[in-house]
Amino acid sequence: MARKSGLRLRAVAFWLLVWQLGAMALAAAYPHGGLLLASPLASLWRLGELAVTAAFWRAVAWSACRILGGFLLSCLTAAALAALAARYPLAEELLAPPTAAVKATPVASFIILALVWLDSRRLPVFIAFLMVFPTVYLNLLEGIRQTDGRLLEMARVFHVPPVRQLWGIYLPQVLPYFRSAASLGLGLCWKAGIAAEVIGLPAGSMGERLYTAKIYFQTPDLFAWTAAVVAVSAVFERLFLKLVDAVAGKAAA
Structure with missing residues (x-):
């Protein structure tokens, strides 16, 4: 190590x-x-200057709330639809075309289309939701299908309540699939969400600050805000995965 x-x-x-x-x-x-x-030293110095301002943390909070909100909403929706698709083949068949379309369509196309229907403040939530959904849905669906059938049969024989089946059988076997999807999805939602902010320019967001830095040739600011996006994304990914690991440990105990 x-x-x-x-x-x-x-x-x-x-x-x-x-x-x-x-x-x-x-x-x-x-x-x-x-x-x-800009040099790395100039970018780091500028990041330090920004990090001591309230405006910097307001922008981080603005973007984080919406992008992570879209991520969590996508996870909940994907979990519900994966359970439905695993139970009913028709549901899986109906969900297959839109899932494939979201996987194949460039994120910029969705951002431009979504701006027709949504205002810029809601755009990062929707784009983060949309980009994460296929990854989480398909991984959870595969995890549910790989659940040990013998354990499920034993649970039925002994009339184990559905809640205990969910916690004791499904959760330990599905969580590794979810963890893998979440690790990929968290990075993806930040990339897509910030791209939506750069195009939609919601006031007070990190994406708006990136665009402003580019327009005024503030290269140290551009690198500093990029580093801030990467750092915030990495911190939230680590915290969320630790939470998933903690739940997995309790479920396996």
Whole structure:
């Protein structure tokens, strides 16, 4: 584990050095080279300046509430529809075309179409919901199908209540599938949600700040806000997966 961590740190240090050298080369070659590529030090310094302002945390909270709200809503909807599809083949058949369409259609197309129906403040919720749904739905459906039939038969023979079947049989076997889907879905919902904000420009969002930085050639701000999006996404992913692992541990106990 220590060796792997060392390799990762060296790799990160290498690419940071490449970034720094690239920024220095552009700054030396062009009078305004810093507008093309901000250095990692300049970006980090700007992130530190932003992080001590209330406006920064309001933007983070605004985006997080809507994007993660769309993610959680998608998980709940996917779980309900996966259970329905596993029980009724007709439901699975009817859900297959829209699920395939969402998987195949570029996110930008959905964002532009959704702007016709929704205002920009609701757009990140809808896009995060839509992009996460196929991954969670298909993984949960597969997890339900892979549930041990012998355990279910034994539960029926001994008249185990449905709630205890859900907690003691389905949950331990479905949670690994859900964890895998959630790990992928959390990254996907942030990418799609921020893209929706950049296009829809809801006031006070992280996506709006990214767009503003690009319009005014505030390159350090652009890199700083990008780093903030990555950091917030990673923190929420780790916290959510720890919660799923805790539930899995209780279900298996």
